[in-house]
Amino acid sequence: MRVTGEGYPSSRIIGDVTAVRINRILILLGFLGLFVAGILSLEKALDIQIPCGTGGGCAKVANDPSGYWFGVPVAYYGAIGYLVLAALATVRGLNGIRATRPLVTFGLLVSGIGAGASLYLQYVALGVLKATCVWCLASAAIMLTTFVLHVL
DSSP states (O other): EEEOOOOOOOOOOETTTEHHEEEEEEEHHHHHHHHHHHHHHHHHHHTTOOOOSSHHHHHHHHGGGGGETTTTEHHHHHHHHHHHHHHHHHHHHHOGGGGGGGHHHHHHHHHHHHHHHHHHHHHHHHIIIIOOOHHHHHHHHHHHHHHHHOOO
8 A cells, every 4th residue: 555645545557547537537436427327417407408319319218118117217317326426436535435335335336236237128128229318328337437447
């Protein structure tokens, strides 16, 4: 274990990438995911159409029954998930990496559930509905990256 210039204990994970740097990336991904899920949530809450490129894939995906779980738009679950992940990473950054192992484990659990849900929803969108929603793809990429970084 070594101490970085910021005073946080960290260990080498992959080459020069440290736990502190990975946590900074997780903070960024959490807030980026919150932005994407927030846009998708606003689309539902305000009943508006968001820009989605050509083909109308976002509307097709958003209006499909698979876009709702227990009557609640899936985007709302995503927004909550990203809010939790951003908060966990922020707390880890403020408290130092060493003392926050339970937060990493919880982040792994949340991002794992999110990644699994994202993969399923992308299967439905691309495989079943034959529709491409760029916002949904962006969210899936963010969540999968977040999960991979938690595994490291």
